Amino acid sequence: MIVDAQKALADLTEISSQIQAAVVFDSKGKVVGSTLAEPSRADALAKSAAELLATAEQIEAARSPLTQVEVATAEGSVFVVRDEQATIAATTGSNATVGLVFYDLKSALRSLKPKPAGRKPATRKTTAAAKKTTPKKAPARKRTPRKKPDAP
Amino acid sequence: MRRSVAAILGIVGGLLAGAAFIRRRAVKRERADLYFADGSMLSLTNGSPGADRLLPKAREILRQVQAP
Numbered sequence: 339m340i341v342d343a344q345k346a347l348a349d350l351t352e353i354s355s356q357i358q359a360a361v362v363f364d365s366k367g368k369v370v371g372s373t374l375a376e377p378s379r380a381d382a383l384a385k386s387a388a389e390l391l392a393t394a395e396q397i398e399a400a401r402s403p404l405t406q407v408e409v410a411t412a413e414g415s416v417f418v419v420r421d422e423q424a425t426i427a428a429t430t431g432s433n434a435t436v437g438l439v440f441y442d443l444k445s446a447l448r449s450l451k452p453k454p455a456g457r458k459p460a461t462r463k464t465t466a467a468a469k470k471t472t473p474k475k476a477p478a479r480k481r482t483p484r485k486k487p488d489a490p
Numbered sequence: 491m492r493r494s495v496a497a498i499l500g501i502v503g504g505l506l507a508g509a510a511f512i513r514r515r516a517v518k519r520e521r522a523d524l525y526f527a528d529g530s531m532l533s534l535t536n537g538s539p540g541a542d543r544l545l546p547k548a549r550e551i552l553r554q555v556q557a558p
Contacts, residue, residue, distance in 0.1 A: 359555040374555075382554055390547045394524050397540040398532055406525035409548035413556075416548040429555045432519075 342450055343371025343424075350428075350446040356439055358414070359383065360428040362450065370424065370450075387418050387427030408436055419443045424450055520545055 343362045351357055351373055362371040363384040372380035394407045407418045415434050418427045426447050430439055520536040522544040534541035 379554065383551065386547065386551045386554065390544060390551065393543050393547060394522070394540075397534070397543070398524060398526070401530065401532075402526045402528040404524055405527050407522065407544075408525075409522040409544050411520050411545055411548050411552065413549060414552045416551050427551075429552055436523075 346446045346449045347371050347373050349449070350442055354439065354442040356430045356434045357442070358429045358431065360426060360443075360446075361387065362424055362426045362447075363388070364424055383427060387416070387425065390416065390427075391418050391420065391425065406440060408440070410434075415439075417443055419447055421447055522548070 347360050347362065350360060357373075360373050361369060361380050361383045363369045367384060367388050369377070369380045369384045372383070374380045374383065390409065391404065391407060395404050398404070405420060407416075409416045410432070412432060414432050415430045415436075416427065417430065417434075417439055418425060419440065420426070424447060426443050428439065428443055520541070522534045522541045524532040524534070526532075532540075534544065536545065
């Protein structure tokens with residue numbers, strides 16, 4: 339998932355020029371991907387974003403679960419989007435296109451989800467007895483001379 | 491003489507009014523939008539009790555990120 343998160347963030351920053359920094363972290367707060375070079379700064383950003391989300395939840399605790407937060411200040415905006423598995427937090431400059439940033443963040447979060455486990459191809463059970471046996475040779479075909487249809 | 495003084499006062503007054511307008515707009519734009527799973531949204535503008543808790547945290551995050 340770490341590699342996936344880094345790739346998702348690389349794609350995100352490539353697509354959205356508005357995003358300055360972004361971090362992905364799991365439900366325990368562990369950073370799984372970040373655009374920041376220093377891990378300590380990524381950890382700090384994840385921790386602050388989790389605190390922001392917790393504070394926002396406290397404000398309207400009675401409502402249904404909080405999924406997205408955008409806090410716009412004069413210096414810039416902070417976006418946080420979360421789903422069942424992970425949370426993504428990003429910062430932008432002021433006057434960011436809110437809908438577009440949320441869309442890009444949700445797309446990045448969706449790309450982290452593990453693909454649904456499909457049916458595995460059936461594999462043959464190999465037993466010790468089966469391993470020991472040598473494959474049977476196909477019976478040798480008798481060579482019969484071909485008759486030409488117009489032969490007498 | 492009086493004209494020039496009046497003109498200078500007018501320019502200074504205009505600059506102050508413009509600066510105040512820009513500052514007010516910038517402050518007014520500060521807000522926190524909360525989106526819930528059921529599709530509802532709550533917008534907290536600057537000055538409301540909820541926004542007063544969220545805006546300082548957001549400023550702190552931005553400071554962390556923008557720090558060299």
